[in-house]
Amino acid sequence: MKNNWLKYRLFFLLAAVALIDSCFGILVDFYTAKHPLPGDYLKIEYLMKSSDEDMLIIGSSVTINAYIPQIMEDSLGLTCFNGGCNSQTLPFYQCMVERILSRYSPSYIVLSMRKDDLFDGSLGFINLLKPYYGKGYASIDYFLDKQNGRKSIFLHSNLYRYNTIGCRILLHYLQSAEKISRKGFEPHAVPKYPPTLINHYEYASAYRPTNPELEACFLKIVDLCRQSGVRLIVTSPPLYIKLPGQGNSYEFSVLENLCKAHDVPFINDSQSAFFLSRPDLFHDNSHLNYRGSEIYTNRFINELREKRAELSFK
Amino acid sequence: MLFNSLHFLGFFPAVCILFRILPQRYRNLFLLTASYYFYMSWKPVYGLLILFSSFVTWIASIYIDKQSERKAKKKILVISLIANFAVLFVFKDADFFSTLINQILGFASIRMQLPSMELLLPIGISFYTLQVTAYVIDVYRGEIQPERSFLRYALFAAFFPQLVAGPIERAKNLLPQFHREYRYDGKVFFDGIKIMAWGYFMKLCIADRLAPYVDAVFNNYQIHNGASLLLGTFFFTFQIFCDFAGYSLIALGTAKCLGFDLTLNFKRPYLSPDIKTFWRRWHCSLSSWFADYVYIPLGGNRCTLYRHLFNLFITFVISGLWHGANWTFLIWGAYHGLLIIFYVLKNRLLPEIKAHSPFQTIISVFFTLIIVMFGWIFFRANDVEGAFSIVKKIFTEPGMLYRGNGIPDIILALFCIGLLMFKEIKDEMAWNIHLIHNKNEVISVISLSLLISFIILSANFSGGAFIYFQF
Numbered sequence: 022m023k024n025n026w027l028k029y030r031l032f033f034l035l036a037a038v039a040l041i042d043s044c045f046g047i048l049v050d051f052y053t054a055k056h057p058l059p060g061d062y063l064k065i066e067y068l069m070k071s072s073d074e075d076m077l078i079i080g081s082s083v084t085i086n087a088y089i090p091q092i093m094e095d096s097l098g099l100t101c102f103n104g105g106c107n108s109q110t111l112p113f114y115q116c117m118v119e120r121i122l123s124r125y126s127p128s129y130i131v132l133s134m135r136k137d138d139l140f141d142g143s144l145g146f147i148n149l150l151k152p153y154y155g156k157g158y159a160s161i162d163y164f165l166d167k168q169n170g171r172k173s174i175f176l177h178s179n180l181y182r183y184n185t186i187g188c189r190i191l192l193h194y195l196q197s198a199e200k201i202s203r204k205g206f207e208p209h210a211v212p213k214y215p216p217t218l219i220n221h222y223e224y225a226s227a228y229r230p231t232n233p234e235l236e237a238c239f240l241k242i243v244d245l246c247r248q249s250g251v252r253l254i255v256t257s258p259p260l261y262i263k264l265p266g267q268g269n270s271y272e273f274s275v276l277e278n279l280c281k282a283h284d285v286p287f288i289n290d291s292q293s294a295f296f297l298s299r300p301d302l303f304h305d306n307s308h309l310n311y312r313g314s315e316i317y318t319n320r321f322i323n324e325l326r327e328k329r330a331e332l333s334f335k
Numbered sequence: 336m337l338f339n340s341l342h343f344l345g346f347f348p349a350v351c352i353l354f355r356i357l358p359q360r361y362r363n364l365f366l367l368t369a370s371y372y373f374y375m376s377w378k379p380v381y382g383l384l385i386l387f388s389s390f391v392t393w394i395a396s397i398y399i400d401k402q403s404e405r406k407a408k409k410k411i412l413v414i415s416l417i418a419n420f421a422v423l424f425v426f427k428d429a430d431f432f433s434t435l436i437n438q439i440l441g442f443a444s445i446r447m448q449l450p451s452m453e454l455l456l457p458i459g460i461s462f463y464t465l466q467v468t469a470y471v472i473d474v475y476r477g478e479i480q481p482e483r484s485f486l487r488y489a490l491f492a493a494f495f496p497q498l499v500a501g502p503i504e505r506a507k508n509l510l511p512q513f514h515r516e517y518r519y520d521g522k523v524f525f526d527g528i529k530i531m532a533w534g535y536f537m538k539l540c541i542a543d544r545l546a547p548y549v550d551a552v553f554n555n556y557q558i559h560n561g562a563s564l565l566l567g568t569f570f571f572t573f574q575i576f577c578d579f580a581g582y583s584l585i586a587l588g589t590a591k592c593l594g595f596d597l598t599l600n601f602k603r604p605y606l607s608p609d610i611k612t613f614w615r616r617w618h619c620s621l622s623s624w625f626a627d628y629v630y631i632p633l634g635g636n637r638c639t640l641y642r643h644l645f646n647l648f649i650t651f652v653i654s655g656l657w658h659g660a661n662w663t664f665l666i667w668g669a670y671h672g673l674l675i676i677f678y679v680l681k682n683r684l685l686p687e688i689k690a691h692s693p694f695q696t697i698i699s700v701f702f703t704l705i706i707v708m709f710g711w712i713f714f715r716a717n718d719v720e721g722a723f724s725i726v727k728k729i730f731t732e733p734g735m736l737y738r739g740n741g742i743p744d745i746i747l748a749l750f751c752i753g754l755l756m757f758k759e760i761k762d763e764m765a766w767n768i769h770l771i772h773n774k775n776e777v778i779s780v781i782s783l784s785l786l787i788s789f790i791i792l793s794a795n796f797s798g799g800a801f802i803y804f805q806f
Contacts (some may be wrong), residue, residue, distance in 0.1 A: 029628050030525055030780055038785030038791075045788070060743065172341055180791040188750075191744045212558075217599075 044180030080133030103205030110145030208311035209304035226266025259296035431660030459499030527591030534584030539794030560734030
């Protein structure tokens with residue numbers, strides 16, 4: 022008997038790991054039925070499951086530090102939430118827009134885009150959505166399968182999908198309860214030394230093919246918003262980088278043409294002369310500090326008002 | 336192929352199964368084929384370099400054995416060493432020296448520039464070069480008999496578990512194992528899996544979890560304060576240990592699963608009470624290589640004190656340069672050379688100062704860890720200027736800690752370091768607490784399954800290659 026047990030210990034080891042994996046899955050499912058996932062997931066959970074604002078802003082880290090929802094609410098008279106998430110690109114935005122529109126239709130979705138959003142070689146940090154794999158969200162499953170390739174077999178493991186999140190859940194009880202403050206906006210401090218201008222102004226802005234997968238995501242977002250009667254606005258916040266092509270970068274011209282073709286307003290402040298002369302308003306070359314965000318949000322509101330005819334702002 | 340890749344996850348079980356079912360006479364050939372496949376899956380053409388090194392040293396060893404005159408033996412030895420080290424030099428150091436010569440020529444206003452070759456460094460070249468040269472030197476010294484079968488010798492040179500980052504095996508340990516008949520032993524196989532699991536824990540849960548923080552801080556030291564750089568240095572101290580020792584353990588476990596025993600490369604180095612002990616415990620196979628083939632031929636300690644100190648210093652400088660022709664490695668090697676010199680002098684001049692009580696031992700271990708940690712700044716910094724700036728900032732620029740990917744990541748990394756150090760202390764003190772190595776198989780299997788589950792739950796699976804691959 023003992024010999025048999027020893028012979029099959031590798032099998033027992035694999036079975037024990039599978040059992041632990043299943044038990045862990047049951048525990049996390051039980052937990053997530055009552056609590057949102059902590060950390061970065063607070064915002065994702067909010068966007069996917071509970072947001073109800075009139076205006077939702079979606080984008081990457083640049084977005085988190087650029088738009089102050091409170092100022093926008095006070096000026097525009099509508100509720101607003103900054104749903105920017107670190108290191109994200111179009112596949113993530115598409116997943117979020119799909120989840121939001123499956124629940125309700127906000128009046129506006131502001132899609133904040135970077136220069137390379139249509140051209141990136143990868144699907145971005147979509148692995149952040151691993152905990153939602155296999156939970157009935159088709160787009161999330163699709164992008165995760167695509168991103169992970171052969172590794173997507175591991176996505177069936179609960180331990181793998183909740184990798185590091187288990188630790189965050191435990192820590193959640195050791196530190197003060199996390200919550201989404203400032204309606205999703207996270208201010209950046211004024212750095213000790215302002216950033217140095219990255220000047221590519223004189224460089225030629227060369228042709229690059231768009232990534233068809235990312236372009237399809239963008240068009241899908243446009244289509245979803247149109248079908249739900251949501252006004253989509255594409256923006257790009259200020260940078261402290263002088264872009265190639267004397268400020269007229271090829272990448273932004275592609276985005277602009279795409280927006281024009283689909284009747285989507287595009288507010289591009291990436292090369293704003295005002296911000297390019299004010300390094301004191303930046304945390305680094307791509308992110309505004311809190312002084313910069315205040316000024317930028319007010320300027321953005323004015324730009325929205327200038328387009329009031331097509332956007333029906335008050 | 337990386338040990339932490341999906342490719343290896345398929346490769347390793349396939350090798351284990353085929354190795355077991357094949358008749359004995361085909362096993363070495365199969366392992367050799369698997370080893371070349373393992374290596375060539377990265378860049379096929381570089382497989383020729385191992386083949387070249389293997390062939391040159393094998394032929395040299397046969398001819399050395401045939402010669403009766405010492406002079407003729409020496410001639411063959413020198414030719415084979417030059418051939419091997421020339422390849423290593425061309426791929427690893429040529430660009431550094433051509434830049435250096437160009438700078439000197441520039442200072443002398445001579446209008447001549449040596450071209451830069453910018454060759455892609457073959458992974459593991461420093462490791463297998465040392466292994467095969469040690470073999471041919473051992474044959475020359477008459478310490479071992481040359482291996483007559485090229486197949487067996489080629490397998491010794493290219494055995495996949497230790498091919499790309501050691502341990503640098505000695506022929507007298509590994510070669511006889513290729514003569515033995517393989518017999519499957521479930522316990523040995525399972526022991527191999529346990530060793531591999533701990534290696535993966537060190538690599539994926541500690542080294543790869545710390546890497547983003549270390550990279551962020553060291554690659555952008557200008558924008559970080561002293562506190563963040565100090566934490567970055569502390570993290571790098573454990574990153575490099577866990578990365579390299581983790582690799583060595585995976586190699587050891589992989590070989591064990593196939594029935595082979597490799598040398599233990601790390602023996603709790605961060606619990607060393609002095610710098611000499613540290614070097615006996617850190618990268619043991621390299622330290623013993625340098626001791627046997629550089630330090631002792633230079634005269635070792637059987638000479639005047641000054642010559643002894645010089646031998647120590649030169650050995651450490653060369654070991655620094657072995658990591659790469661770069662001023663940072665040279666300074667790191669020289670720094671350790673000086674530490675060893677201080678240690679030797681202290682023992683000569685003040686032999687009565689030694690740690691006796693447990694408290695004194697703890698202080699000694701802590702002090703050794705700090706001086707080793709300081710040396711890692713030079714090892715990790717991208718250039719010498721950066722290294723000195725980091726040192727200056729650590730002592731002069733306090734401030735808020737950089738949080739990297741967030742506090743949970745830092746806490747998770749610290750927790751894993753705590754687990755590791757608990758195990759290291761337990762092993763050092765020989766405490767009779769065993770989980771995955773428990774004699775009770777039920778406890779052992781449950782502990783191992785918990786460890787594997789913990790690895791899946793807390794590892795950083797997007798980490799890259801092993802640090803020592805670049806050497």
